Amino acid sequence: MNNRTAAILSSITRQYIARAQPVSSASVVLDCGLEISSATIRNEMVTLENDGYIIRPHHAAGSIPSDKGYRFYVENLNYVELPIEEQRLISHMFHQVEYDLEQWLSLAVTLLSQRVQNIAIMTSPKPPSCRFKHMELVSLQEQLALAVLVLRGAVVRQQLVNFEQPVTKEELRIISDKMVKNYAGLSALQISGKKTELSLNEQKVTDCIVNLMRTEDERGSEDSYIDGLYYLMNQPEFNSGSRLASLMGLVEQRKLIEAMMENQLNEYGVQVIIGKENRAESIQNFSVVLSRYGIADEAIGTIGVVGPTRMHYGRAISATSFMSSMMSRLMSDLYGREIQSNMKKMNNN
Missing domain, CATH: 3.30.390 (Enolase-like; domain 1)
Structure with a gap:
C-alpha cells in the first residue's frame, strides 16, 4: 500500500473511531490535508473497498473500516505510553489500598475500564502447576x-x-x-x-x-474480575437489542473470559485480536486487547479490554500495557514479602 492510500485508510479509521459515523471523502480531504481532490479520494476509497480494507454500509453512505482495515491501522500505530500524570495517579491509588492481591485485582480492573471506557477483565494469577x-x-x-x-x-x-x-x-x-x-x-x-x-x-x-x-x-479456573459493562452498553454499536442481549448473556454466564482465553496469547507484550480473528464465534463482533502479567514460572494472570471493533486501540494498548507492568511489579514485591513473612512466623513458632 502506498503512503497516500495508507494515509486515507488511517484517516477513515481514526475518524470512525472518534465519531461512530461513516466517513465521507470530503471528511478525508479535510482531515488528511492532502492536496488532492475529493474525486481522487473517492477513487482511492474504491480501491480500499475492493481490497477489503473498508466497507460502505449503504451505497450513498461514507465508509467504515473492516476488520482488515483495523488490523492495518493497529499494525501502523505509533505506541504512546500513558501520560506520566496518569501513571503517577494510578500508582498512588494502588498504594492507598491494603497490601493485598485481591484488592489490587479489583482496583486494576476498575481503573482500566475507566481509562478505556470499555469492559476490562482480569484473571487472578495462577502457576501452570503447583511447585x-x-x-x-x-x-x-x-x-x-x-x-x-x-x-x-x-x-x-x-x-x-x-x-x-x-x-x-x-x-x-x-x-x-x-x-x-x-x-x-x-x-x-x-x-x-x-x-x-x-x-x-x-x-x-x-x-x-x-x-x-x-x-x-x-x-x-482462575478467579476472574470484570468491570465497565456500563461503558460498553452506552456505545452506539449496542443500540441493537440482539447484540446487547448476546453480550449480557456472555457476562451473566461467565462465558466472556472463557471465550477470550480461547485466543492464543503471546508470552510477553500486548496482543490485539480484532473481530473475526477471535477464535470464539461468540465474540467475533468485538476486539480484545490482552496481556499477561505476574511472575514468570511462578504465577501468571491475564489482563485486558473488550470493546467494539471501533475501539480506541492506542489508548487500550497503552493502558493495558501499563496496568500489566504495574501488577507484575506489585506481585513481585508481594511474593517476596509473603515468603519472608511466612518464614518469620514459622521460625517464631
Missing part, C-alpha cells in the same frame, strides 16, 4: 503438627498432620528440612514418583504435601 517452594511443621501437641506449605507464586496452604507417636520440635524441624531438600521445585506428580527412603513420619508428611498440591492443581 513446592518451602514448608514448616509447627508443633501443636505431642502427636499433632500443622504443616504449612508454601508453593511458588506466594500460595500458602495448611493442613493438620496426626502422627502415630509423639514427635519433638527438633524431629519436626529435621523432617521439614528433608522435605525442602528433596522436593524444592517439584510438582505433586514428581514428588509422588520420587524414589526416596522415608520414615513413617516422613511418608505421612509427604502424603500431606502431595494431597495439598493435588487439591490446588484441581481447583477450578
Whole structure:
C-alpha cells in the first residue's frame, strides 16, 4: 500500500473511531490535508473497498473500516505510553489500598475500564502447576503438627498432620528440612514418583504435601474480575437489542473470559485480536486487547479490554500495557514479602 492510500485508510479509521459515523471523502480531504481532490479520494476509497480494507454500509453512505482495515491501522500505530500524570495517579491509588492481591485485582480492573471506557477483565494469577517452594511443621501437641506449605507464586496452604507417636520440635524441624531438600521445585506428580527412603513420619508428611498440591492443581479456573459493562452498553454499536442481549448473556454466564482465553496469547507484550480473528464465534463482533502479567514460572494472570471493533486501540494498548507492568511489579514485591513473612512466623513458632 502506498503512503497516500495508507494515509486515507488511517484517516477513515481514526475518524470512525472518534465519531461512530461513516466517513465521507470530503471528511478525508479535510482531515488528511492532502492536496488532492475529493474525486481522487473517492477513487482511492474504491480501491480500499475492493481490497477489503473498508466497507460502505449503504451505497450513498461514507465508509467504515473492516476488520482488515483495523488490523492495518493497529499494525501502523505509533505506541504512546500513558501520560506520566496518569501513571503517577494510578500508582498512588494502588498504594492507598491494603497490601493485598485481591484488592489490587479489583482496583486494576476498575481503573482500566475507566481509562478505556470499555469492559476490562482480569484473571487472578495462577502457576501452570503447583511447585513446592518451602514448608514448616509447627508443633501443636505431642502427636499433632500443622504443616504449612508454601508453593511458588506466594500460595500458602495448611493442613493438620496426626502422627502415630509423639514427635519433638527438633524431629519436626529435621523432617521439614528433608522435605525442602528433596522436593524444592517439584510438582505433586514428581514428588509422588520420587524414589526416596522415608520414615513413617516422613511418608505421612509427604502424603500431606502431595494431597495439598493435588487439591490446588484441581481447583477450578482462575478467579476472574470484570468491570465497565456500563461503558460498553452506552456505545452506539449496542443500540441493537440482539447484540446487547448476546453480550449480557456472555457476562451473566461467565462465558466472556472463557471465550477470550480461547485466543492464543503471546508470552510477553500486548496482543490485539480484532473481530473475526477471535477464535470464539461468540465474540467475533468485538476486539480484545490482552496481556499477561505476574511472575514468570511462578504465577501468571491475564489482563485486558473488550470493546467494539471501533475501539480506541492506542489508548487500550497503552493502558493495558501499563496496568500489566504495574501488577507484575506489585506481585513481585508481594511474593517476596509473603515468603519472608511466612518464614518469620514459622521460625517464631
